[in-house]
Amino acid sequence: MTKVTPTGLRRNICTNRLTAAADKKSPQVGRNFNCALGSNIKVIQKILQNDGLVIYRKIRLDTNPFRACYVIYVDGMVNSDLLNENILRHLLIFNFGDRRQAPKMSFSDVLMNRVLSTGNVQTEKVIDSAIQSLLYGNVLVLVDGIPFAFVIDAKGWEIRSISEPETERVVRGPREGFIENLITNLTMIRRKMINPALKMVFRDIGTRTRTKICIIYIEGIARPEIIQEVYRRLDKVQLDGILEPEYIIEFIRDAPLSPYETIGTTERPDTAVGKLLEGRIVIMVDGSPFAITLPYLFLEYFQANKDYYDSFLYSSANRLLRYISFFLTTSTPAIYVALVNFHQEMIPTRLLISIASAKEGVPFPAAIEAFIMLMAFQLLREAGVRLPSPVGQAVSIVGALILGEAAVTAKIISAPMVIVVALTGISGFLVPEMPGVSFFLSLFFLFSSSFIGFFGYIFAVIAVTIHMTSLRSFGLPYLSNLTSIHGKELKDTVVRAPWWWMTYRPRLLSRDKRRLADPGRPEP
Amino acid sequence: MPSFQNRQELVNELEYHYFIFLLFSIFGIVEAIQLYHQKQRKELTIYLFLLLPGLVITVYTATQVGLPSIAEELGSWFGWMSQ
Amino acid sequence: MKREPLSFKQTVYLLILFIIGSTIILPVGTEAKQDIWAAVLLAIVMTLPVVLVYARILSLYPERNLLEINEQILGKVVGRFINFLFAFYAFTLCALVLDNFGQFINVTAIPETPLAIPMLILCLLALWATKEGLEVIARSGEVYLPIIVFVATFTFLFLTPNLNINRLQPSLYQNSGGIVSAALHLFSFPFAETVIFTIIIYCTNKTKAMAKVYLAGLLIGGGIILLSVTSVMAVIGPERYQASYFPAYLAVQTINVGDFLQRVEVVVFLIAIFAGFIKISLCFFAACKGLSNALGCKEYRFLTVPLGLLEFLFASNLFNSTKQMAQWASEVYLYFAFPFQVALPMVIWILGEVKRRGRQGSPEVDLHDELR
Numbered sequence: 001m002t003k004v005t006p007t008g009l010r011r012n013i014c015t016n017r018l019t020a021a022a023d024k025k026s027p028q029v030g031r032n033f034n035c036a037l038g039s040n041i042k043v044i045q046k047i048l049q050n051d052g053l054v055i056y057r058k059i060r061l062d063t064n065p066f067r068a069c070y071v072i073y074v075d076g077m078v079n080s081d082l083l084n085e086n087i088l089r090h091l092l093i094f095n096f097g098d099r100r101q102a103p104k105m106s107f108s109d110v111l112m113n114r115v116l117s118t119g120n121v122q123t124e125k126v127i128d129s130a131i132q133s134l135l136y137g138n139v140l141v142l143v144d145g146i147p148f149a150f151v152i153d154a155k156g157w158e159i160r161s162i163s164e165p166e167t168e169r170v171v172r173g174p175r176e177g178f179i180e181n182l183i184t185n186l187t188m189i190r191r192k193m194i195n196p197a198l199k200m201v202f203r204d205i206g207t208r209t210r211t212k213i214c215i216i217y218i219e220g221i222a223r224p225e226i227i228q229e230v231y232r233r234l235d236k237v238q239l240d241g242i243l244e245p246e247y248i249i250e251f252i253r254d255a256p257l258s259p260y261e262t263i264g265t266t267e268r269p270d271t272a273v274g275k276l277l278e279g280r281i282v283i284m285v286d287g288s289p290f291a292i293t294l295p296y297l298f299l300e301y302f303q304a305n306k307d308y309y310d311s312f313l314y315s316s317a318n319r320l321l322r323y324i325s326f327f328l329t330t331s332t333p334a335i336y337v338a339l340v341n342f343h344q345e346m347i348p349t350r351l352l353i354s355i356a357s358a359k360e361g362v363p364f365p366a367a368i369e370a371f372i373m374l375m376a377f378q379l380l381r382e383a384g385v386r387l388p389s390p391v392g393q394a395v396s397i398v399g400a401l402i403l404g405e406a407a408v409t410a411k412i413i414s415a416p417m418v419i420v421v422a423l424t425g426i427s428g429f430l431v432p433e434m435p436g437v438s439f440f441l442s443l444f445f446l447f448s449s450s451f452i453g454f455f456g457y458i459f460a461v462i463a464v465t466i467h468m469t470s471l472r473s474f475g476l477p478y479l480s481n482l483t484s485i486h487g488k489e490l491k492d493t494v495v496r497a498p499w500w501w502m503t504y505r506p507r508l509l510s511r512d513k514r515r516l517a518d519p520g521r522p523e524p
Numbered sequence: 525m526p527s528f529q530n531r532q533e534l535v536n537e538l539e540y541h542y543f544i545f546l547l548f549s550i551f552g553i554v555e556a557i558q559l560y561h562q563k564q565r566k567e568l569t570i571y572l573f574l575l576l577p578g579l580v581i582t583v584y585t586a587t588q589v590g591l592p593s594i595a596e597e598l599g600s601w602f603g604w605m606s607q
Numbered sequence: 608m609k610r611e612p613l614s615f616k617q618t619v620y621l622l623i624l625f626i627i628g629s630t631i632i633l634p635v636g637t638e639a640k641q642d643i644w645a646a647v648l649l650a651i652v653m654t655l656p657v658v659l660v661y662a663r664i665l666s667l668y669p670e671r672n673l674l675e676i677n678e679q680i681l682g683k684v685v686g687r688f689i690n691f692l693f694a695f696y697a698f699t700l701c702a703l704v705l706d707n708f709g710q711f712i713n714v715t716a717i718p719e720t721p722l723a724i725p726m727l728i729l730c731l732l733a734l735w736a737t738k739e740g741l742e743v744i745a746r747s748g749e750v751y752l753p754i755i756v757f758v759a760t761f762t763f764l765f766l767t768p769n770l771n772i773n774r775l776q777p778s779l780y781q782n783s784g785g786i787v788s789a790a791l792h793l794f795s796f797p798f799a800e801t802v803i804f805t806i807i808i809y810c811t812n813k814t815k816a817m818a819k820v821y822l823a824g825l826l827i828g829g830g831i832i833l834l835s836v837t838s839v840m841a842v843i844g845p846e847r848y849q850a851s852y853f854p855a856y857l858a859v860q861t862i863n864v865g866d867f868l869q870r871v872e873v874v875v876f877l878i879a880i881f882a883g884f885i886k887i888s889l890c891f892f893a894a895c896k897g898l899s900n901a902l903g904c905k906e907y908r909f910l911t912v913p914l915g916l917l918e919f920l921f922a923s924n925l926f927n928s929t930k931q932m933a934q935w936a937s938e939v940y941l942y943f944a945f946p947f948q949v950a951l952p953m954v955i956w957i958l959g960e961v962k963r964r965g966r967q968g969s970p971e972v973d974l975h976d977e978l979r
Contacts, residue, residue, distance in 0.1 A: 342716065342717065343716070343870075343873050345870045346870045346871065346874070348866075348867055348869075452712075452716075452717050452725065453716060453873075454873050454874065454877050455712050455716055455717065455877065455880065457877075458877045458881075459728045459732060459880075462732050462880070462881070463732060465747045465750055465751075466732065466736050466739060466747060469739075469743045469746035469747050470739045470740075470743045477746060479746060479749075479750065540721060540724060540727070544727060544916070544919070548912065548916045551912045552913070555909065559909060564909075566904065567904060567906070567909050570904070570909075571912075571913055574910070574914060575912065575913035578913055579916070581920050582916070582920065585920065591924065592927070593924055593925060593926050593927040593931060594924050594925050594926075595925055595926050595927075595931050595932075
């Protein structure tokens with residue numbers, strides 16, 4: 001772990017110097033290597049001056065006459081075993097003078113074909129690009145008399161081990177999650193999808209950090225228009241630093257000001273592959289364990305990956321529960337306030353009496369009460385998330401039990417209101433991806449229903465519907481697949497049908513709609 | 525107390541008419557500026573020609589009490605409704 | 608700007624919601640007394656030829672709505688004048704529906720709040736939806752209709768214990784005048800109001816059979832109306848039906864399931880607001896479209912704010928009381944709406960057919976040239 005920090009730091013920052021140099025339009029920019037090793041090294045050293053992590057190893061090759069050779073790499077970013085065994089060792093012991101070992105080969109061919117025994121070796125003529133790959137963890141080998149550099153892929157730095165993601169735990173299902181290394185993440189996806197149709201397109205993004213991102217899709221399932229649209233929007237990202245997917249998301253998402261997410265993230269390879277198989281596109285950003293999935297529809301708030309790993313009846317029940325809890329978390333305070341303030345006739349008399357007696361002596365109107373309690377709940381939640389877990393638990397106990405109890409006894413808050421807000425909060429945890437949305441919605445509904453009761457509530461619902469129906473995610477209507485009552489689409493929306501029954505992929509998303517070759521109930 | 529009742533109503537009417545006036549004025553200014561910048565002169569003219577009378581009527585209805593309704597007026601012209 | 612055509616399903620949904628609209632809350636067909644079901648059936652039968660005419664007009668000129676067809680058939684000046692009249696009709700209809708719902712909310716739920724507040728909010732919502740475009744209204748309709756069907760089914764189930772078939776008897780007994788008069792009223796409100804749709808939709812590949820769209824919408828919407836008014840009549844009887852401004856509300860008030868689920872009428876009629884909102888926005892959309900066409904503008908969106916203000920002022924000053932509203936609906940509306948619902952469409956249809964005969968020689972080429 002100790003090695004990670006400087007390495008990570010330099011991977012993010014080191015390229016700055018390069019671009020800073022580039023900005024000044026220094027004469028070295030865009031220059032090619034020439035045959036004189038000394039001048040090449042001077043140019044590189046000039047560009048990388050004040051960079052202590054770069055190591056220059058000079059070797060005198062066993063040729064006649066002697067030729068000088070430089071092996072350049074960044075300390076901590078290369079696999080030292082590979083470097084020592086397959087590069088340095090061979091360069092040191094190879095007998096270049098022996099013509100039998102390399103008959104009729106040019107010197108560079110000898111190096112390429114007889115000496116450098118690593119998998120990925122390329123040649124690079126342009127100095128800037130060579131330095132770019134050096135800083136990405138490759139080894140440069142420069143030899144006197146050869147007007148290009150050998151770029152050897154010997155990357156190897158300390159990475160976090162693969163573990164189960166904290167944010168998306170499942171009871172049944174794979175326990176691996178993405179890590180901060182892009183290549184490792186891609187291999188996790190590739191291992192689940194052994195098919196040449198899985199395409200991975202690399203891009204550099206961020207004018208200074210030059211972060212590597214990878215756009216992943218399955219050819220034949222993903223719609224080409226959407227892929228084109230993704231490229232078009234990614235081209236517009238001209239931010240200088242990309243450290244996390246959110247930096248990109250906020251550039252490429254539709255409706256940037258809406259509280260609704262129109263682009264999803266996931267930390268799990270199995271979820272990512274599942275989305276790919278539905279015809280979605282996944283973007284991975286180097287340095288972050290979160291993958292972007294798009295297009296993202298409203299429906300996906302309610303689809304959890306564990307739905308697909310549990311029995312379909314249980315998953316369908318869970319999914320229904322999630323819809324109900326979304327309704328509860330957004331509407332309970334509003335409905336309570338509307339009932340108590342405007343439509344008392346709807347409450348059964350006994351309940352009304354007990355509510356009235358509980359409210360006796362409470363100084364605030366119901367709407368203010370609800371607002372205070374919702375705010376208090378959000379405060380506690382945020383405090384619990386930020387603190388380490390033992391302290392967080394203490395905070396929630398103090399908050400929930402002591403504060404709530406004391407507030408009711410002191411007649412600041414009425415007891416039914418505590419129940420209402422607790423219900424709101426608890427049901428909010430069932431759809432964990434949308435804390436922001438449900439909180440805003442509950443406040444908005446509360447506000448409007450405190451003015452004209454249920455009708456205010458319904459006006460607010462209409463307003464929210466107008467907003468949501470006007471949203472799109474990469475050309476797809478945000479509410480699509482949810483609003484229609486089609487047998488075909490109901491199978492993975494309100495309920496989760498058994499796998500042998502889900503013959504088709506979600507409509508609009510994919511080009512090849514059929515996912516099950518031979519539908520039918522299994523008959524053992 | 526009928527007079528008190530009336531005054532109460534007047535305040536109420538004034539309140540929401542004031543709100544409407546404010547709301548539509550803000551909308552109007554924003555959109556009119558937009559139209560002006562887009563050099564849509566014809567649209568701008570129509571826009572103001574429709575909006576300004578609306579605002580004037582808002583102010584007028586806010587300050588009057590017991591106006592006859594449009595249906596009443598029409599009814600008295602054409603003798604539609606038996607009062 | 609590229610127009611995105613509505614799908615067949617969306618159009619039918621909108622038609623159903625439009626027909627349900629304010630019909631569900633108002634006393635319709637009171638003259639027919641206990642024979643109201645016959646009046647509704649008769650009205651549907653009367654509307655069938657009329658909607659077929661609407662559909663025919665749209666099918667004559669694919670990819671065009673009524674406004675553009677008018678310009679084509681009647682020439683620029685006359686056509687635009689007719690379009691202005693249609694815009695006025697849509698504007699008035701919008702104000703009427705707005706007023707209905709304002710009165711309804713005011714009378715039933717919040718008598719202390721000024722009548723204008725719910726009207727203002729509904730008007731602003733319709734304004735916003737219109738600004739967002741027809742597609743948003745259509746997709747909202749897709750969201751609302753299942754909810755409405757769901758709630759209506761349960762309401763109907765809970766109402767069944769209170770249904771009294773005796774209230775519908777004696778049926779068809781010396782009441783033919785009442786039935787015909789009620790059917791005429793039902794014809795003008797709500798069924799033939801679907802003339803508004805000729806401004807909104809146009810014939811595309813997706814909705815090739817305009818007649819099918821109209822028939823599906825009319826029959827399903829009419830069926831829902833038939834079911835609702837008949838059950839309301841069976842629950843509260845003709846006398847209370849006639850005496851009440853909002854009879855369906857009275858009927859739902861009688862629901863009482865196990866002494867717990869009672870007085871749910873507010874919740875049930877919240878759902879009616881959805882249909883009302885759709886009707887208001889569609890009318891407002893049609894008014895904006897019509898006016899922008901009459902004034903020769905390409906875009907209608909800039910009209911929404913000033914027209915919205917006028918709409919609100921018109922609606923809030925239209926009637927002083929619920930009584931006036933009911934009176935107007937029963938005495939004047941039929942005659943006011945007749946030219947727009949029947950006379951003008953008939954004239955346009957006949958002229959359109961004549962023109963079509965005239966250019967029979969090379970109709971396809973003509974059409975394609977005009978589309979370019």
